[in-house]
Amino acid sequence: xxxxxxxxxxxxxxxxxxxxxxxxxxxxxxxxxxxxxxxxxxxxxxxxxxxxxxxxxxxxxxxxxxxxxxxxxxxxxxxxxxxxxxxxxxxxxxxxxxxxxxxxxxxxxxxxxxxxxxxxxxxxxxxxxxxxxxxxxxxxxxxxxxxxxxxxxxxxxxxxxxxxxxxxxxxxxxxxxxxxxxxxxxxxxxxxxxxxxxxxxxxxxxxxxxxxxxxxxxxxxxxxxxxxxxxxxxxxxxxxxxxxxxxxx
Amino acid sequence: xxxxxxxxxxxxxxxxxxxxxxxxxxxxxxxxxxxxxxxxxxxxxxxxxxxxxxxxxxxxxxxxxxxxxxxxxxxxxxxxxxxxxxxxxxxxxxxxxxxxxxxxxxxxxxxxxxxxxxxxxxxxxxxxxxxxxxxxxxxxxxxxxxxxxxxxxxxxxxxxxxxxxxxxxxxxxxxxxxxxxxxxxxxxxxxxxxxxxxxxxxxxxxxxxxxxxxxxxxxxxxxxxxxxxxxxxxxxxxxxxxx
Numbered sequence: 355x356x357x358x359x360x361x362x363x364x365x366x367x368x369x370x371x372x373x374x375x376x377x378x379x380x381x382x383x384x385x386x387x388x389x390x391x392x393x394x395x396x397x398x399x400x401x402x403x404x405x406x407x408x409x410x411x412x413x414x415x416x417x418x419x420x421x422x423x424x425x426x427x428x429x430x431x432x433x434x435x436x437x438x439x440x441x442x443x444x445x446x447x448x449x450x451x452x453x454x455x456x457x458x459x460x461x462x463x464x465x466x467x468x469x470x471x472x473x474x475x476x477x478x479x480x481x482x483x484x485x486x487x488x489x490x491x492x493x494x495x496x497x498x499x500x501x502x503x504x505x506x507x508x509x510x511x512x513x514x515x516x517x518x519x520x521x522x523x524x525x526x527x528x529x530x531x532x533x534x535x536x537x538x539x540x541x542x543x544x545x546x547x548x549x550x551x552x553x554x555x556x557x558x559x560x561x562x563x564x565x566x567x568x569x570x571x572x573x574x575x576x577x578x579x580x581x582x583x584x585x586x587x588x589x590x591x592x593x594x595x596x597x598x599x600x601x602x603x
Numbered sequence: 604x605x606x607x608x609x610x611x612x613x614x615x616x617x618x619x620x621x622x623x624x625x626x627x628x629x630x631x632x633x634x635x636x637x638x639x640x641x642x643x644x645x646x647x648x649x650x651x652x653x654x655x656x657x658x659x660x661x662x663x664x665x666x667x668x669x670x671x672x673x674x675x676x677x678x679x680x681x682x683x684x685x686x687x688x689x690x691x692x693x694x695x696x697x698x699x700x701x702x703x704x705x706x707x708x709x710x711x712x713x714x715x716x717x718x719x720x721x722x723x724x725x726x727x728x729x730x731x732x733x734x735x736x737x738x739x740x741x742x743x744x745x746x747x748x749x750x751x752x753x754x755x756x757x758x759x760x761x762x763x764x765x766x767x768x769x770x771x772x773x774x775x776x777x778x779x780x781x782x783x784x785x786x787x788x789x790x791x792x793x794x795x796x797x798x799x800x801x802x803x804x805x806x807x808x809x810x811x812x813x814x815x816x817x818x819x820x821x822x823x824x825x826x827x828x829x830x831x832x833x834x835x836x837x838x839x840x841x842x843x844x845x846x
Binding site for chain 1: 624625627628629676677679681682685686691692693694695696698699700706707710711744745748749751799810821
């Protein structure tokens with residue numbers, strides 16, 4: 355898997371990965387705010403957000419129609435749509451693209467759901483590797499508590515109830531997240547994850563994130579000649595919304 | 604061949620069922636008692652007509668049937684229609700969307716029906732999906748992996764009709780050519796008539812290529828409806844007699 359830099363794209367892609375409740379969405383949101391303030395051409399894309407595919411995904415989830423195979427394929431469709439229509443052209447145009455979750459989310463979840471790893475990976479083989487992937491690693495209990503405290507009602511697929519791990523959604527969620535964490539850890543070296551200690555406070559983590567981004571990416575190259583006002587669609591995005599969407603997967 | 608080998612060979616025959624790749628997790632192949640029959644071909648090749656006749660004949664003979672086809676899943680058919688109207692999806696996305704539609708029907712209709720001993724008639728299958736993508740330059744290996752979920756049918760009939768004849772049939776039916784069936788997204792020609800001919804010829808070439816891999820039966824679709832039905836009946840009768 356080659357990075358966008360290795361493929362000579364003018365743009366760069368930064369991805370964040372981690373369990374629900376690891377705080378990754380907060381971190382990438384703050385990174386985006388900083389890059390925007392710096393006048394960098396930046397675009398943010400989140401998992402499971404392609405307009406067209408979304409209605410099918412949410413129908414599938416609400417009516418519990420999805421099997422491991424269709425769950426995997428519908429997310430791949432969503433990703434492909436964003437990848438081909440937004441990410442690629444923006445990367446060609448020299449943007450810094452920020453992704454809240456990338457193919458590794460599928461590699462982890464789909465495999466936990468029982469899809470063969472080679473099958474899932476080959477499906478996503480059209481996607482290049484991010485230039486920088488942050489993995490926010492919190493203790494399993496910390497992530498679980500963040501989610502379970504805030505929103506006591508867990509959704510069917512979010513809790514991994516389709517895997518029949520336990521009839522108790524909370525117990526199922528715990529087992530499911532634990533298995534995904536194992537998958538992430540196994541991928542960490544292979545895909546060159548920058549492992550962040552997500553047990554630290556928000557500010558400490560963000561300082562580290564910004565430092566690493568400026569070291570690894572020559573941000574000067576991505577600066578707008580003159581700062582542009584943000585389009586309304588981007589201003590609208592707020593943190594709370596992102597956190598909710600994220601765990602809808 | 605001695606008796607023991609013969610028995611073994613027969614046993615091998617009854618459990619010939621297989622997925623093309625890893626398939627669907629937790630499916631017991633030997634439980635799939637029904638038959639999966641696929642009819643492939645372009646629009647205007649007589650697919651639907653033949654399937655309707657097969658259903659008639661099978662049901663009259665006491666067989667329970669179920670029909671499936673492209674873009675008929677509960678999960679994504681509406682969204683897929685919408686996407687195609689606006690022609691807004693790029694090729695990998697469209698390909699995966701169709702694969703989702705296929706997988707949904709495979710798991711929720713085809714496999715359960717086969718388990719219940721039904722005869723499943725599929726109006727096109729993964730071959731059309733693969734051919735469309737291959738004509739658009741997508742990687743064959745990628746597609747094979749993707750459709751490794753598919754069950755190998757008991758019979759696949761590809762109704763082959765010449766491109767010129769397809770034009771005539773489509774025009775006499777709808778007085779228009781379909782955008783996608785003309786491959787207009789490929790920019791083969793700005794002229795729809797020309798594009799249709801070129802696209803259908805490309806599709807036929809790819810189908811011939813796929814036939815070598817998947818070994819389906821090529822049926823001359825230029826003949827009369829009755830003659831084609833006779834051909835299909837003959838093959839299906841033999842298939843049903845197998846069990």
